[in-house]
Every structure is written in C-alpha cells, then in structure tokens.
Amino acid sequence: MSRPEDTLVADIHYNVTESRKYTTSSRIQNVQASMTLRALELLDLSGPSFILDVGCGSGLSGEILSATPPDEGGPHVWVGMDISADMLDIALERDVEGDLLYSDIGQGVPFRAGTFDAAISISAIQWLCNAESTETSPQGRLSRFFNGLYASLRRGGRAVCQFYPKNDQQKKMITQAAVKAGFGAGLLEDDPETKNVKVYLVLTVGGTAQDGNSGDITNVVNGMEGVDVLDSRRRAREKSSGRGDIKPQKGSKAWIMKKKEQMEKKGKVVKASSKYTGRKRRIQF
Amino acid sequence: MKILTLNFLTCAVKACKSSAASYPLHPQEVELAKDEMEYNPQAMLNFLLRLDWAALRMTATELGFATLPEEMPTAEDLQQDELKMRQLHELLLETHVVSGKLVCGNCGHEYGIKEGIANFLLPSHLV
Ligand SMILES: C[S@@+](CC[C@H](N)C(=O)[O-])C[C@H]1O[C@@H](n2cnc3c(N)ncnc32)[C@H](O)[C@@H]1O
Ligand SMILES: [Zn+2]
Numbered sequence: 166m167s168r169p170e171d172t173l174v175a176d177i178h179y180n181v182t183e184s185r186k187y188t189t190s191s192r193i194q195n196v197q198a199s200m201t202l203r204a205l206e207l208l209d210l211s212g213p214s215f216i217l218d219v220g221c222g223s224g225l226s227g228e229i230l231s232a233t234p235p236d237e238g239g240p241h242v243w244v245g246m247d248i249s250a251d252m253l254d255i256a257l258e259r260d261v262e263g264d265l266l267y268s269d270i271g272q273g274v275p276f277r278a279g280t281f282d283a284a285i286s287i288s289a290i291q292w293l294c295n296a297e298s299t300e301t302s303p304q305g306r307l308s309r310f311f312n313g314l315y316a317s318l319r320r321g322g323r324a325v326c327q328f329y330p331k332n333d334q335q336k337k338m339i340t341q342a343a344v345k346a347g348f349g350a351g352l353l354e355d356d357p358e359t360k361n362v363k364v365y366l367v368l369t370v371g372g373t374a375q376d377g378n379s380g381d382i383t384n385v386v387n388g389m390e391g392v393d394v395l396d397s398r399r400r401a402r403e404k405s406s407g408r409g410d411i412k413p414q415k416g417s418k419a420w421i422m423k424k425k426e427q428m429e430k431k432g433k434v435v436k437a438s439s440k441y442t443g444r445k446r447r448i449q450f
Numbered sequence: 451m452k453i454l455t456l457n458f459l460t461c462a463v464k465a466c467k468s469s470a471a472s473y474p475l476h477p478q479e480v481e482l483a484k485d486e487m488e489y490n491p492q493a494m495l496n497f498l499l500r501l502d503w504a505a506l507r508m509t510a511t512e513l514g515f516a517t518l519p520e521e522m523p524t525a526e527d528l529q530q531d532e533l534k535m536r537q538l539h540e541l542l543l544e545t546h547v548v549s550g551k552l553v554c555g556n557c558g559h560e561y562g563i564k565e566g567i568a569n570f571l572l573p574s575h576l577v
C-alpha cells in the first residue's frame with residue numbers, strides 16, 4: 166500500500182483532486198464509516214456529547230456523529246480540525262453539521278480546558294510523524310498535539326484515534342507521546358497480522374469517582390480483545406485509592422484483571438488486558 | 451461557526467496560554483446566519499455544564515444581542531422553562547458566525563472566518 170504520508174505533507178497531498186477522489190470513493194466511505202463506528206463503540210458515550218474530530222477531512226466521520234440516533238446516545242455535536250483547505254471545502258459542500266477549523270493539530274488544540282466530552286480521529290495522526298518544516302520535529306508536533314488534546318478533554322473523557330503507523334517504532338512514538346501528555350493509553354488492533362489491520366489508540370483522561378470512571382484504561386478496554394494497557398499514572402493512583410475490596414471469582418475475567426493489577430503493583434510490567442490472557446495477540450509499546 | 455464553539459475557543463498563540471485576556475476571543479466585523487438544528491434538551495443540559503457563562507454574556511453583548519441574565523440558568527430552571535431552553539438552543543447551536551474575525555484580547559492576533567470556517571493556522575514563530 167502506498168503511503169502518501171512518507172513523501173508529502175498533508176495539505177499538499179489532500180488537494181482538490183485528491184480530496185474529491187477520496188470523499189466520493191464508496192470503498193473509502195465504507196472503510197471510514199466502519200472505523201468511525203468502531204471508535205464510537207470504544208468511546209462508549211452515554212448521551213449527546215460534544216466531540217472533537219481530529220483531522221476531520223471532508224466530514225465522513227462527522228456525518229455519523231451527527232446522525233447517531235438517540236437510542237445509541239446521539240446525536241452528537243462536533244468540531245472538526247483539518248489542515249487541508251480542499252478537504253474542508255468538500256465538507257462545506259456536503260453541508261456537514263459540525264463546525265470546522267482550518268488548523269494544524271501539530272500546533273496544538275486551541276480550546277479551553279475541559280471543552281470536549283470525547284475526541285475521535287480517523288486515519289489522521291500518523292501524518293504528525295513527518296515534520297512539516299525544518300523548524301519542528303515529529304516529537305515536538307506530537308507533544309503539542311497530545312498535550313493540547315489532553316487539556317481540551319473533560320476529566321473522565323476519552324479519545325479514540327485510529328491511525329496507520331508506518332512501523333512499530335512509529336506506533337511506539339505516537340503512543341508514548343500520548344502517555345507523556347498524561348493519558349491512560351491502550352492499543353487495540355482489529356484484524357491483526359492481516360493487511361487490513363486497524364490500529365486504535367484508546368486514550369482516557371483521569372476522571373473522578375463521581376464520573377463513575379476512575380480513569381483506568383482497563384475499564385475502558387474491559388472485555389475487548391487484543392488490548393494492551395499503558396498508564397503512567399496508575400501506580401500512583403492505586404497507592405492512594407486503596408481499592409481491591411471485591412473478591413472476584415477465581416478464573417473469571419475480573420479475577421484475571423485483578424491478578425494483573427497485583428502483579429503490576431509488584432513492579433512487573435503487565436501490559437495485556439485482553440479477554441483471554443492465553444490468546445494470541447500483538448503486544449505493542 | 452456556532453456560538454457554542456466560540457465559548458470554548460482560545461487563542462492558539464503560545465505566549466497567550468497563561469493569559470486570562472486571551473479568552474474569550476472577540477468577534478469583529480462578523481456576519482451572522484441562522485441555521486436550524488433539531489432541538490435537543492438533553493444535549494443542551496450537557497453543554498450547559500461546561501459553558502463559561504460570563505464569556506457567553508460578553509460574546510452576546512459584542513454581537514449586539516440582548517443582554518443575558520447575570521446568573522447562568524440552572525438545569526432545573528431550564529427543564530421547567532422550555533422557552534428559555536429553546537432560546538439558549540437558538541443562541542448556542544443555531545446562530546453561526548459566517549464571516550469576520552476573532553481577535554485575541556491579549557496579543558491582538560486575528561483569526562479570520564470565511565464561510566463559517568475559522569483559520570487557526572499560525573505562522574511558526576507564534577506556535
Ligand atoms: C485519510 S484523511 C481522513 C479524513 C477523515 N478523518 C476521514 O476519516 O475521512 C487524513 C486527514 O488528516 C488531515 N491531516 C493531516 N495532517 C494534519 C494536521 N497536521 N492537522 C490537521 N489535519 C491533518 C488531512 O488533511 C486529511 O484530511
Ligand atoms: Zn493571543
């Protein structure tokens with residue numbers, strides 16, 4: 166598969182012709198829609214939410230956010246950021262309901278703290294790995310993006326970023342930048358080891374008990390397959406929260422999860438929290 | 451761009467991050483339009499939790515709208531007063547800035563708005 170990310174910058178690659186070709190291809194529409202739905206499932210929103218769409222392009226995901234029916238927690242109100250004026254033009258033509266910002270996510274996320282309930286990003290953040298000029302490095306751009314994203318989400322909020330990493334090193338670089346910004350992070354892979362593999366970075370912002378969300382990524386990915394967990398803040402939190410009163414049944418999923426937490430407390434690195442521990446899965450980080 | 455979104459946008463310039471004057475951005479020379487959207491009280495109540503009411507009052511005044519009450523209505527107020535809720539819906543979700551600019555009160559940077567899209571691309575020395 167060709168990777169325009171490796172040779173071009175996004176605003177040049179997504180010109181008029183390419184943006185139109187992209188948006189009108191029914192194959193692309195289908196793939197982007199199914200990834201958006203998957204991301205929504207991972208966000209697990211309980212009601213109509215305010216959502217940031219990072220690298221929203223022509224609004225293929227946004228249309229789904231606007232069209233989410235009430236019995237599935239929608240419809241959502243969204244704001245999209247994109248660096249390609251031509252993509253945004255097509256979004257206008259398609260009369261999307263979300264607001265659009267012509268902006269470079271590598272420069273940050275210009276919203277005040279706690280703005281969004283959630284963020285979604287489909288097939289965009291790998292673009293951050295090519296520096297767009299000699300003045301900035303991919304690390305610098307990734308860190309500005311994730312720091313900004315972290316601040317713009319409310320406590321207990323989540324972000325799901327599907328992206329196409331060039332290789333394991335890039336996957337790691339992106340994930341580590343997110344963790345460094347303060348996120349709890351997990352990577353989920355659908356169809357691993359096939360050419361259709363889809364990588365989702367699931368990010369949580371530490372919440373309060375009041376939200377019914379401890380900010381622990383293991384809650385988010387609970388019951389999902391092929392999920393790895395990395396959370397820079399968990400250890401500190403566990404020390405203070407004194408949890409562990411529940412005695413789950415031996416052999417149950419909850420029990421396995423608990424085991425992992427205990428092992429982690431001992432300082433062993435335990436990354437997996439997939440449904441079946443013995444299952445073959447890909448471990449990243 | 452919806453008035454709702456304006457209530458959350460801040461100046462993107464690095465040096466403005468810590469300045470209180472960089473929020474809210476001040477709309478200038480704007481053209482407004484109304485675009486209908488389905489009324490959704492549940493969504494309104496969710497957004498209400500995060501509104502900065504003082505900033506919204508300032509924006510409403512700057513746009514030449516009737517002055518909003520000093521106190522933010524509570525969720526109960528709105529649930530009991532559908533008219534009030536509908537007015538807020540109209541202001542936040544149906545009123546759009548279609549063109550003009552947003553100006554930072556701290557650094558003076560101007561973010562142009564064309565066809566409803568605000569340009570937040572910064573020259574690299576301001577990032
Ligand atoms: C493959 S398209 C995906 C668009 C949309 N998310 C979808 O699923 O249809 C990638 C998008 O990321 C945008 N993008 C790339 N780098 C960006 C950056 N630094 N800031 C904002 N958007 C960016 C591109 O302009 C393009 O619209
Ligand atoms: Zn400023």
